[in-house]
Amino acid sequence: MNDDCFMYGNDHQVQVLQAMKTMELYADLMETAQKEVNKSNFKLTDLQTSIELMFNDKGRNGTLKNAIYKYICIHAAKHSEVPIDHLKDPISYVFKAQQSWEKKIMKSLNSMCTELNVPLARQRTEKEQKEFSQMWTALGADGPDFSQIRPVYAPKDFLEVVTSLNNVNYRSANNNGFNLWGIIQIPLKNRTMDELRIQFNEMSINQWQSGMDDEQDIFQEIFHDDRIKLGQKVIASKLAPLACEFTKKGSSISLRGDLWCQMLGIKIDDVDVLYYEKLKSNVLQHELLIDNLLYKDVKLTATNDDHYFVFEDFLYQVLLPFSRDTVVLRNLLENSTATPARSFIRGKVGMEHFEVYYPPSGVIPFHGFAMYVSPLCYLYKEPIKLYYVFRELYMCYFFRLHVLSTDPQGILSLSQLFETLLQTHEAELFYHLKSVNCQPLKIAFKWLMRAFSGFLASDQVLILWDRILAFNSLEILSVLAVAIFTFRKTNLMKVQTYSAAEGVLADLTTLQVLPLIQLSLFCK
Amino acid sequence: MAKLRYACDQDKSVLMNNFEARGWIQVNPEDDFNFYWANVQNIRNIFSIESGYRLSDDQFINHFPNHMELTRKDLMVKNIKRYRKDLEKEGSPLAEKDENGRFVHLDFIPQTFMLPSDYNLFVEEFRKNPNTTWIMKPCGKARGIGIFLVNKLSQLKKWSRDGKTNVFTPPTAKETYVISKYIDNPLLIGGKKFDLRLYVLVTSFKPLKCYMYKLGFCRFCTVKYNANVNELDNMFVHLTNVSIQKQGEDYNSIHGGKWTVQNLRLFLEGTRGKEIADKLFDEINWLTVHSLKAVSGCISNDRHCFECYGYDIIIDDNLKPWLIEVNASPSLTATTSSDRIMKYKLISDVINIVIPPGELPDVRWSRIPAKENLGSFDILYDEELAQADILTQEIKSRVGQATGTRGARDSKRTTSTWK
Numbered sequence: 019m020n021d022d023c024f025m026y027g028n029d030h031q032v033q034v035l036q037a038m039k040t041m042e043l044y045a046d047l048m049e050t051a052q053k054e055v056n057k058s059n060f061k062l063t064d065l066q067t068s069i070e071l072m073f074n075d076k077g078r079n080g081t082l083k084n085a086i087y088k089y090i091c092i093h094a095a096k097h098s099e100v101p102i103d104h105l106k107d108p109i110s111y112v113f114k115a116q117q118s119w120e121k122k123i124m125k126s127l128n129s130m131c132t133e134l135n136v137p138l139a140r141q142r143t144e145k146e147q148k149e150f151s152q153m154w155t156a157l158g159a160d161g162p163d164f165s166q167i168r169p170v171y172a173p174k175d176f177l178e179v180v181t182s183l184n185n186v187n188y189r190s191a192n193n194n195g196f197n198l199w200g201i202i203q204i205p206l207k208n209r210t211m212d213e214l215r216i217q218f219n220e221m222s223i224n225q226w227q228s229g230m231d232d233e234q235d236i237f238q239e240i241f242h243d244d245r246i247k248l249g250q251k252v253i254a255s256k257l258a259p260l261a262c263e264f265t266k267k268g269s270s271i272s273l274r275g276d277l278w279c280q281m282l283g284i285k286i287d288d289v290d291v292l293y294y295e296k297l298k299s300n301v302l303q304h305e306l307l308i309d310n311l312l313y314k315d316v317k318l319t320a321t322n323d324d325h326y327f328v329f330e331d332f333l334y335q336v337l338l339p340f341s342r343d344t345v346v347l348r349n350l351l352e353n354s355t356a357t358p359a360r361s362f363i364r365g366k367v368g369m370e371h372f373e374v375y376y377p378p379s380g381v382i383p384f385h386g387f388a389m390y391v392s393p394l395c396y397l398y399k400e401p402i403k404l405y406y407v408f409r410e411l412y413m414c415y416f417f418r419l420h421v422l423s424t425d426p427q428g429i430l431s432l433s434q435l436f437e438t439l440l441q442t443h444e445a446e447l448f449y450h451l452k453s454v455n456c457q458p459l460k461i462a463f464k465w466l467m468r469a470f471s472g473f474l475a476s477d478q479v480l481i482l483w484d485r486i487l488a489f490n491s492l493e494i495l496s497v498l499a500v501a502i503f504t505f506r507k508t509n510l511m512k513v514q515t516y517s518a519a520e521g522v523l524a525d526l527t528t529l530q531v532l533p534l535i536q537l538s539l540f541c542k
Numbered sequence: 543m544a545k546l547r548y549a550c551d552q553d554k555s556v557l558m559n560n561f562e563a564r565g566w567i568q569v570n571p572e573d574d575f576n577f578y579w580a581n582v583q584n585i586r587n588i589f590s591i592e593s594g595y596r597l598s599d600d601q602f603i604n605h606f607p608n609h610m611e612l613t614r615k616d617l618m619v620k621n622i623k624r625y626r627k628d629l630e631k632e633g634s635p636l637a638e639k640d641e642n643g644r645f646v647h648l649d650f651i652p653q654t655f656m657l658p659s660d661y662n663l664f665v666e667e668f669r670k671n672p673n674t675t676w677i678m679k680p681c682g683k684a685r686g687i688g689i690f691l692v693n694k695l696s697q698l699k700k701w702s703r704d705g706k707t708n709v710f711t712p713p714t715a716k717e718t719y720v721i722s723k724y725i726d727n728p729l730l731i732g733g734k735k736f737d738l739r740l741y742v743l744v745t746s747f748k749p750l751k752c753y754m755y756k757l758g759f760c761r762f763c764t765v766k767y768n769a770n771v772n773e774l775d776n777m778f779v780h781l782t783n784v785s786i787q788k789q790g791e792d793y794n795s796i797h798g799g800k801w802t803v804q805n806l807r808l809f810l811e812g813t814r815g816k817e818i819a820d821k822l823f824d825e826i827n828w829l830t831v832h833s834l835k836a837v838s839g840c841i842s843n844d845r846h847c848f849e850c851y852g853y854d855i856i857i858d859d860n861l862k863p864w865l866i867e868v869n870a871s872p873s874l875t876a877t878t879s880s881d882r883i884m885k886y887k888l889i890s891d892v893i894n895i896v897i898p899p900g901e902l903p904d905v906r907w908s909r910i911p912a913k914e915n916l917g918s919f920d921i922l923y924d925e926e927l928a929q930a931d932i933l934t935q936e937i938k939s940r941v942g943q944a945t946g947t948r949g950a951r952d953s954k955r956t957t958s959t960w961k
């Protein structure tokens with residue numbers, strides 16, 4: 019298991035236990051225990067053995083282990099000693115920046131409402147509901163007109179916010195990873211190349227990897243066959259930590275869908291199906307301005323993309339219900355610095371009781387948001403499964419890519435990690451780019467923010483995301499961004515303008531991520 | 543190295559850019575060329591007896607004289623039917639049939655009749671299953687022109703009345719039609735029908751030497767599929783030709799409805815598993831090889847010729863591939879930027895297989911390209927190498943028996959088939 023697990027003392031045991039109490043598993047265990055105790059032949063002296071027996075029963079043991087593992091993973095991903103309340107401390111300038119950014123987005127939403135004369139939310143008439151439900155699987159062709167709608171913000175707007183954080187008068191206390199040339203000037207602690215090497219040890223060159231597109235070679239073939247057999251055993255075990263260990267060397271295409279579910283702890287049951295149906299009926303009942311933003315985003319991104327256009331209609335079936343999902347909101351409130359926008363139900367302005375989060379999920383999509391879902395369409399053809407895998411990925415990882423925080427997995431840290439790595443290992447290149455007025459992060463930021471989706475070829479995005487899940491870390495994104503700069507170095511050294519540099523890095527669809535990451539991590 | 547002389551009938555940039563990048567010199571087709579990219583009309587003239595044209599050993603040309611045996615809809619069907627019958631007569635295991643009288647291994651084209659000649663046979667078949675839909679296609683046309691769907695005999699009667707088809711003059715290729723069983727259960731992705739456009743290069747029919755291009759693509763309809771009879775005349779639903787779909791209001795010019803076969807494979811393997819995906823692509827290779835074998839006896843195997851065919855294949859919802867037609871001149875017009883890159887590379891890879899880089903054009907060469915010259919082509923089948931394989935295997939097994947050791951698999955050698 020992960021070393022991080024040992025960082026947790028008694029406090030954490032209590033926390034884990036608290037978290038467990040909200041799980042279905044807990045109720046199930048309690049019920050069984052009750053039954054056991056109520057049996058006439060029950061002896062208090064046997065309590066320990068019978069509880070142990072109960073745990074080992076019917077795969078409960080595995081389920082319990084998975085639940086604890088997941089809890090630890092989510093919290094280890096932050097590997098921060100600072101409690102969340104402290105992060106939300108209003109004197110923290112990062113938190114303040116996040117808040118004013120959220121206000122700005124909301125303002126721009128409101129002005130869009132005024133401009134277009136549409137409400138933030140509106141109940142559909144019975145007739146409209148019926149029509150909408152009929153075209154549910156064909157929203158791409160029959161959806162509403164949204165020519166007036168424009169994305170609320172794009173990666174480059176968010177980058178402006180990120181860079182404006184420099185103004186704070188602060189000198190880094192620790193000289194570890196001091197970011198001399200970059201544009202992120204915040205005291206964050208980043209990993210060094212050596213630490214990353216240890217963290218991503220399983221990806222090193224002397225180890226076979228799935229997803230390498232090498233020449234057809236007999237040894238390669240044997241390796242792939244063996245991997246598939248091993249992978250099937252891992253899936254049969256149903257254990258999340260095993261799936262992670264396995265996937266550190268990549269999953270094979272045909273096992274990926276199952277392995278990801280296993281790592282994310284997704285098992286779709288009747289309750290999940292019902293819950294999705296409920297979200298869907300919320301979509302049918304109410305139309306949100308957010309829906310138009312989502313449509314527009316799909317139309318501007320996936321619909322025009324030669325890898326994803328065939329999946330257009332699946333994306334609506336995921337994104338629209340997602341915006342109604344309050345589980346997402348709860349996660350944001352508990353695990354991030356985000357304080358999602360609130361609004362009042364019509365006619366009740368100012369009455370606290372009628373204040374609601376807008377949208378219910380708390381997520382206002384940016385230009386490119388649909389790209390978080392698109393690659394998953396290569397793994398799941400049922401919208402419900404697609405939905406839950408996306409939701410879980412979002413709640414574990416993607417929200418960190420568009421929320422300002424000091425989280426080591428957050429966009430600020432990843433940006434800074436990119437800059438410090440590039441500065442340390444490609445100093446000449448960084449210096450050259452900087453001298454022609456081309457800050458590398460200005461190009462790499464959108465890659466990081468979208469987790470490379472829509473930039474790399476679809477198979478390569480999946481290979482990359484394999485590693486995010488397996489190592490439970492987004493840091494691989496920064497590593498890859500550096501690797502791409504290294505790989506195109508010769509041409510980048512020749513550029514004299516920002517747009518020329520952009521040109522060199524415009525098309526990433528021919529890149530193979532594994533050799534690049536290896537190049538960056540292990541060949542220096 | 544001497545500069546080669548090329549002639550070209552088509553002013554297509556993917557062709558011209560290739561020739562120019564190689565520094566070749568353009569000449570007229572009448573002059574001494576080394577490499578001629580001709581259109582199908584001119585091919586007919588060159589190889590006609592009247593022209594008295596003789597090609598020399600350093601001249602290559604991009605069509606076989608009677609490629610029509612494969613690339614005209616009616617002839618292809620005729621040849622495949624004959625091929626199966628011949629195998630059956632020989633008692634070949636390939637010609638095995640199931641209890642319904644269907645070929646187990648060679649049932650890869652939809653049931654087809656020629657019109658007007660097979661009209662009575664067709665009517666007989668139609669009456670057996672009156673609720674099936676059929677597709678009428680003129681033999682001499684392409685790009686979806688003149689195609690329509692039929693589910694009532696009356697529609698055919700109307701067609702024959704309206705047409706000029708006359709009992710006293712035999713119909714020309716333009717007036718003859720094939721009528722095929724319409725595959726009404728195509729595999730849908732995102733609710734839409736698509737077909738595959740695969741490129742297959744043949745450098746020799748006897749022995750058969752053919753190559754499959756890895757970068758083929760799926761062509762998607764712009765409108766959701768709907769088997770409803772009311773939609774039978776909506777060509778945006780049923781015909782996947784780019785030239786048709788381009789007219790639709792939902793046509794997207796950025797991707798042009800084209801999705802790479804590699805992405806199709808990623809999707810199928812990811813959502814249905816490796817075995818199923820492997821099986822489908824194996825079957826596609828299988829049907830391609832047998833469609834070529836079916837005509838290898840009747841195509842005149844001129845040493846100066848090679849041909850890059852465009853295969854149209856539909857996959858049904860049981861993941862069975864069906865051969866729809868073979869094109870002699872697949873479109874080289876690029877509709878999108880990735881299309882341009884792909885087609886440029888296609889032509890480049892074709893040239894490298896036909897004239898190995900660094901060598902002078904010579905029709906007598908071995909036609910066994912080095913692995914590094916295959917580009918994005920895979921060997922689909924090389925009859926010569928396959929026979930050599932069988933021979934070495936026999937020798938090996940005899941030697942093996944004699945010495946009691948098993949022969950290790952040799953991984954370096956060029957393989958003779960895709961498997």
Ligand SMILES: Nc1ncnc2c1ncn2[C@@H]1O[C@H](COP(=O)(O)OP(=O)(O)O)[C@@H](O)[C@H]1O
Pocket residue numbers: 652677679683684685686687689722723724725726737780781782783854856866867
């Ligand atoms: N038997 C069939 N079943 C289903 N669709 C077909 C069938 N035959 C043709 N089509 C559709 O019609 C299109 C055109 O047919 P094709 O035989 O390729 O003629 P063309 O020479 O005009 O391209 C195909 O690409 C395919 O989409």
Ligand SMILES: [Mg+2]
Pocket residue numbers: 685686783854867
């Ligand atoms: Mg065709």
